[in-house]
Amino acid sequence: MMAIDQLLTLQEHSLNETAIPPPMPRNARLRPEERERLIVRGAVSYFSDVGFDGDLRELAKRLGITHSLLFRYFSTKDALIERVYQEVFVSRWNPYWEMIIEDRSVPFRTRLVAFYKDYAKTILDREWIRIFMYAGLKGSNINQRFLKMLRERILVPLCREMRHDMKLPTPQQVPISDFEVELFVGNNSRIVYMAIRKWIYGMDLSIERADDILETTLDMFLTGVRPVLKAHVEASAASMQRSRTQKPV
Known part of the structure; x- marks a missing residue:
């Protein structure tokens, strides 16, 4: 078995490899998967500030996108909350x-x-x-x-x-x-x-x-x-x- 310090070094390297890239400029053309990732990261920050009663229109405004664009990626609030769960609790x-x-x-x-x-x-x-x-x-x-x-x-x-x-x-x-x-x-x-x-x-x-x-x-x-x-x-x-x-x- 590996020593504990070796295991922790490996896990830190693994986490760094999967780190979310910094947000791209608003006027950049984003690939759908990049846009979705930025929406999820923004939702994590938003819900941690205001709770799950937060309005999705306000979230879209904070993200600098239209509500219809947000709806295109997440058709329901529950779907977005599920992704937040995956991001915060499962991926970490x-x-x-x-x-x-x-x-x-x-x-x-x-x-x-x-x-x-x-x-x-x-x-x-x-x-x-x-x-x-x-x-x-x-x-x-x-x-x-x-x-x-x-x-x-x-x-x-x-x-x-x-x-x-x-x-x-x-x-x-x-x-x-x-x-x-x-x-x-x-x-x-x-x-x-x-x-x-x-x-x-x-x-x-x-x-x-x-x-x-x-x-x-x-x-x-x-x-x-x-x-x-x-x-x-x-x-x-x-x-x-x-x-x-x-x-x-």
Whole structure:
């Protein structure tokens, strides 16, 4: 397996290769795919400013195009919001996070800190957090879709790797419970609240300071969670054993 720093270097190179080019002059003749990309980027900025109640005519005005041209690319607001979801939450998802979490050649604490520090760089972004909050207030399914992906691809694997580190029963022996997942959700919530303080409350919070806070938070988490997790998994295993022995033959 690659070292964590090698993985992060590769992911940064990959992200740079797919970076969106700077906007072209308004009087330039754009290819349809370039125009669509600029519309999506403008929509991300617009919705992060005003929320999903923002009017598409106002968006078109901000983009310097006609409403009919915007309609040609996105015939409904829902279609545009879907593209915003893909742009903000799917395209910014880093597949190297999952590789870092599962690399058992690296101590679990090192993996945990490396993942969360890099994950925080995505969450501590003005567009990301404001669109996430506006989506929740609007009742959009953006939040549910992202949180489902987060649970399946990050939180459950973290639970599994924590069990392996503590030499507890595997998920095949004792299924991972919602309670276990919630223990890790607290770490994600810490990052989200830092982003809220920075980009919604307007408080000063640098990435460097956030890294220090996050590492300390994770050390506190690891100290407190181990006895709780051990007791919970052992109780679940005992409960499963009693159920098996009490079944009639």
